[in-house]
Amino acid sequence: MVGPTRPQFVLFGSSIVQMSFSHGGWGSILSDIYARKADVLLRGYYGWNSRRALQVLNEVFPKDSVAQPSLVIVYFGGNDSMGSHSSGLGPHVPLPEYIENMQKILLHLKNLSERTRVIALSCPPVNEELIRRNTSTVFSELVRTNELCRSYSEACVNLCKELDVKVVDLFNAIQKRDDWMDACFIDGIHLAAEGSKIVVKEILKVLKEADWEPCLHWKSMATEYAEDSPYDLVAADGKTTLNPSEWTYYREVQWD
Numbered sequence: 001m002v003g004p005t006r007p008q009f010v011l012f013g014s015s016i017v018q019m020s021f022s023h024g025g026w027g028s029i030l031s032d033i034y035a036r037k038a039d040v041l042l043r044g045y046y047g048w049n050s051r052r053a054l055q056v057l058n059e060v061f062p063k064d065s066v067a068q069p070s071l072v073i074v075y076f077g078g079n080d081s082m083g084s085h086s087s088g089l090g091p092h093v094p095l096p097e098y099i100e101n102m103q104k105i106l107l108h109l110k111n112l113s114e115r116t117r118v119i120a121l122s123c124p125p126v127n128e129e130l131i132r133r134n135t136s137t138v139f140s141e142l143v144r145t146n147e148l149c150r151s152y153s154e155a156c157v158n159l160c161k162e163l164d165v166k167v168v169d170l171f172n173a174i175q176k177r178d179d180w181m182d183a184c185f186i187d188g189i190h191l192a193a194e195g196s197k198i199v200v201k202e203i204l205k206v207l208k209e210a211d212w213e214p215c216l217h218w219k220s221m222a223t224e225y226a227e228d229s230p231y232d233l234v235a236a237d238g239k240t241t242l243n244p245s246e247w248t249y250y251r252e253v254q255w256d
Helices: 015-021 026-032 052-061 095-110 130-134 146-161 170-175 194-210
Strands: 009-015 039-044 069-075 118-121 166-168
Touching: 009 015, 009 026, 009 052, 015 026, 015 039, 026 039, 039 170, 052 095, 069 095, 095 118, 095 146, 118 194, 130 194, 146 166, 166 194, 170 194
Parallel strands: 009 039, 009 069, 069 118, 118 166
Antiparallel strands: none
């Protein structure tokens, strides 16, 4: 462990979470935005569905832990929504069971502590043609369609409304961009940098608008070791120093 202690933001989910630090991913963007404010921790598991998430839920988020996360961003649904395989194997989870699994996951996360906040991400759309072109011959009967994604996304959004959990409707948010099928994916499923920017924009919107105490929006959180120092860079007047603690000029996007 290292100090000082910071709030912990945990990203929990399947490959869209595991890969969120690749390809200009949304996890790496959040980590940059919250530099010196919160530690963004990755708990992403490629190929997982909500069943496997339930199997490790108590290990990843033990209720008796002394320190609990300030925020958990959770995503499962893309693999659950895949068409069922004739063998009975594979990640497909029937929609009613998916809803039940997600309810257990969300309630567990909400009850970690009075100050733990939760944001769910719903199933994003896919580029079906790109998936067909990119699918390796090592896979068998790989079925991913936007109709399936839509139904699982809607189920997640509706469940979150019932449980009073904040949710980002990725299925519709990504499709607001006219060229989403070409710009937002690396392989038709996983997010490219442009897709990740949409995820970050929507997460920050939730954090800014949420009536949470304390507020977890980055502009409202304290910056670590932000005091002025004579060791900072010297200003043009040659007499004072410039505190760089809050500088963001280097970011590709100036996030709100």
